[in-house]
Amino acid sequence: MYGARMFPWWTEKQKRLAEDLAQFVDEELFPLSREYERSLKFPWKIARKVADKGLFSIGFPEKYGGSGEDYGTVGKCIVNEELGRIGFGMITFYGTTVYGLGSPLTHFGSEYLKEKYLAKLTRGEILGAVCLTEPQSGSDAASMELSAHRDGDCYILNGKKRFISNAGVADLYTVYCRTDLSPEAKAKYKHLSGFIVEADTPGFTIEKVHELCGLDGVLNGVLNFDNVRVPKENLLAQEGEGWKVMTGALNAERVIGAAGQMGPTRTAIESTLEYTAHRIQFGRPINENQGLQFMIADMVTMWTMARTMIYSTAYLIDQGEDPVLEASVSKLYASECMMKVAHHAVQLHGGDGYTKYYPVERAFRDAKVREISAGSNQIQRLLIWRQALNRYRDLRQERKSMMPGKETKADLPRAILELLAEDYLAHPGLFTDKEDLKYRLGIEDEERLKTALLGLEKEGLVSLYRSRPETISLIKANHKGLSKAKPDDYYRMIPEWAQEDLQKRLKDIK
Ligand SMILES: Cc1cc2nc3c(=O)[nH]c(=O)nc-3n(C[C@H](O)[C@H](O)[C@H](O)COP(=O)(O)OP(=O)(O)OC[C@H]3O[C@@H](n4cnc5c(N)ncnc54)[C@H](O)[C@@H]3O)c2cc1C
Known part of the structure; x- marks a missing residue:
């Protein structure tokens, strides 16, 4: 195995896992992966081998057939790295199942969902897919539109998901939907909910399988949801907590x-x-x-x-x-x-x-x-x-x-100008933060500061940067303000080596 260092913080259990997997991948998965090369077919035999090896159980609670959580995130990284050696496309099913389905089930599934689905997952009996992306919603995942509304004991799902890996081969889909159309809910990220959808639910179909640039062996496509009835028990966490589930x-x-x-x-x-x-x-x-x-x-x-x-x-x-x-x-x-x-x-x-x-x-x-x-x-x-x-x-x-704050000066505009002059000496090209100004002058009264700043702006002594129309966030004294704050000598900084030349020239000019 070329240079795949075991880090000193790995536990003995994690080290043994890495050793065992290195051999397993070399001896059992590489030969199988060659069978699939250039076929573009889903690697069913590899999925079977990975399942038989018990790798779907790594990191899940023992109560649901898992190998225990002490493998930790480090252990999961070891598994993904070793499997990945045969090619990223050949093991995509592993990530979508374990992290796309298994993680939300573990952290947000009810006892009923865990008993029903998680045990099957850890035994390697099912594959999963995770569905966020839609035709109109990509990086801006919060803008998804696939809708779910409650109808008796079910939620009814309508809409499309696209770019979904494991489309058609997964048994279960973790589907994120919009359950609240109000802008207020969206503003608070309370508009989404997550569901577990079984592949053979009526109204759920695969609309398209993409031909991809890479990831040979990955079935990736568009899913259509046409009045898909999902039992209310298949909701992850609570209604409106889909964002939390997704990002958990x-x-x-x-x-x-x-x-x-x-x-x-x-x-x-x-x-x-x-x-x-x-x-x-x-x-x-x-x-x-x-x-x-x-x-x-x-x-x-x-x-x-x-x-x-x-x-x-x-x-x-x-x-x-x-x-x-x-x-x-x-x-x-x-x-x-x-x-x-x-x-x-x-x-x-x-x-x-x-x-x-x-x-x-x-x-x-x-x-x-x-x-x-x-x-x-x-x-x-x-x-x-x-x-x-x-x-x-x-x-x-x-x-x-x-830093102790200074005492508030009675002549606030003057105090502001003097402080800006101090800042000009240190950073002539930078603006001063309003919050800094407040603290350094010991000002609590936001309105008083604002009035003083607007007054200075009106007199042409300072420039104000507004991050929003009414919000002053940065301030600098301009030329007139600097002159008013301090005499010219205050700003003069001439290194010793330059002084002689400078004086000479001044003499010559005189
Ligand atoms: C092979 C493959 C497998 C995938 N598998 C899954 C899956 O299993 N499940 C799933 O839900 N999704 C899946 N995806 C979808 C994937 O997560 C999205 O493609 C991705 O989130 C980007 O969304 P988009 O394609 O709509 O691009 P867009 O969001 O439209 O972005 C287009 C470009 O603009 C850039 N951009 C967008 N907004 C900003 C911004 N604010 N600032 C700077 N740049 C910005 C993006 O980075 C990108 O370069 C898969 C995609 C592929 C190609």
Whole structure:
């Protein structure tokens, strides 16, 4: 097994799992996966093997046939990474079943639902699919329109879902619907509900199976719901809590999905090391060229960094933390890592890399999807940006609490100008935050501050930035304001080495 480090924070049980799975994948899954290559067919035999090995039970409560929760998120990452080595498309059924169906059932299913469905899942008797995306609703998942309304003991579902993996092969579908049409409910994210829908429910049909760029073996398509009656017992959590259900285990799902990509990425690296050692051009193996060695070094660097990020985030989750930032970074970086590694791997296999005889062509086609699905990489960047901003605000708050506020001055406009002049000295190009100003001047009275600021603006002494029409958020003193605040000497900063020249010139001019 090439360099798949076991991290020091893995438990003995997790290490044994990794060892056992490495052998299982090498000896039993790789030979089977070759049977499916180029067939585009769903890998039923692989699904059977994975079920017989008991892998659907990993991490689920023993009460429902699970192997116990002490494998943790780290254990689930190990499973997904090892299985992923045979190709991302070959094991997509595992993620949709275990995380798309199993996680919401475990965390939000009633006792009745867990007994009815979870035990079957852990025994590997059923496959699952997760249904969020719709024709008009993608990244903006909260805008979904598939409706569910209560009718006696049932909910009636109408609408469409698209891009659903495992379409037609899944036995159970986790379906998120709109149960409240009011804008107020939507504003509070209380407009959605999650349901478990059985595949043979009347009115539920597969409308289309997509022909995809990659993910050979994945049946992905459009589902149609035409007056589908779902028993009220199949509701997850409470009506209106669909958003909570959908996002409840998001950190874990992101990080486990990212681990799934480390498997095919590793396979692509292994194949590249093997290929470049045995291909002779210009009288020597091509891996003796330093340019090529650097490319492989970059591939290994990204893979190593991604894996370390993933497994340390999984560990944080198992310690009960809520690492939103780290989970998004893991998802983002792992998908870009796989894309880059696959791209280099194809290049380093030359023409062979472009054929279907080596695993790198498939990794290249499969890699792209994870930059789009499960919250696209732009959406991850938005989340990371928001987290970074929150952390920056928290830090500022902490610093503020260490800084004593000044006493409120009677002449507030003057005090504001002096403070802005102080800030100009330190950061001449930056605006000052209104909240900072309030704190530093010891002002509680929002209206008093606003009146003072508007007065200064009217006199042309300050510029105000409004984040919304009525909301002043940033302030800076302009030229006139700075002159009024302090004499010119206050702002003068001339280094010693420049003073002589400066004075000389002044003398010359005189
Ligand atoms: C192979 C495959 C399998 C899938 N499996 C499933 C599944 O099993 N279940 C399921 O529910 N869904 C599934 N999906 C759907 C997938 O999650 C969506 O494709 C994804 O969420 C993006 O939605 P969209 O395609 O509608 O793109 P859009 O949301 O329309 O986005 C188009 C582009 O605009 C960008 N964008 C959108 N909004 C912003 C913004 N605010 N700021 C910056 N950029 C933005 C996006 O990142 C993207 O690049 C699958 C998709 C594929 C391709």
